[in-house]
Amino acid sequence: MPGLDATRIRRRLADARLYLCTPTRPDLAEFADAALAGGVDVVQLRDKGLEAKQEIAALEVLAEACARHGALLAVNDRADIAAAVDADVLHLGQDDLPVPVARRLVGERIAIGRSTHDVAQARAAAGEAGVDYFCTGPCWPTPTKPGRPAPGLDLVRATAGTTERPWFAIGGIDRERLPEVLAAGAERVVVVRAITEAEDPRAAASWLKFQLEAVQSSA
């Protein structure tokens, strides 16, 4: 199945509010369907333990779910795998492939995202050629990324209102903390545990999305 074209991917990124990173799991298709039905806009497979063949297999499951729900499929770290599965998005951290190198490997269609952890990195990602969105965090220390110091909501406040490029707050965000993140100026968030560990992933996603859209419509 041909993927979305470059323009549609960027339009959907601009409209995206809720981004989920998930490891693979035995119920991956059902879990993804539930999260997407709840309003997740972008799904990234983030599973450091997988060999390439298993990663591609899990991404194929997520690709079908994303196609059913009109959501974007993201690959973490691996430009080769993003190209292999015709992903919509490749996410790169500060210690991953340099953006120009990844861009050469994936071409112009796939959107590239960047992690940032301080104001200088966020400013650089907001201006760097080839970057389509960036993330700021962690907002709170998180066991999902052990050892990563948290710049906290100060980085969200320092980023809000400074760029037209889509950006997401990440790290330790759940339904209780989301209002603080929104009050600090974020309009988009990335979550892991808030949905992957929820008893009802659809309800968890739906509540996060409701709060994100409520801020949007009151702005």
Ligand SMILES: Cc1ncc(COP(=O)(O)OP(=O)(O)O)c(N)n1
């Ligand atoms: C959407 C999104 N934001 C941030 C990250 C973290 O990327 P990175 O710093 O490279 O850490 P790893 O996830 O690779 O451990 C992400 N994956 N996705």
Ligand SMILES: Cc1nc(C(=O)O)sc1CCOP(=O)(O)O
């Ligand atoms: C994968 C990742 N990257 C981060 C960053 O700050 O770049 S924080 C993070 C983990 C976020 O997990 P949870 O929602 O479970 O706290």
Ligand SMILES: [Mg+2]
């Ligand atoms: Mg990475």
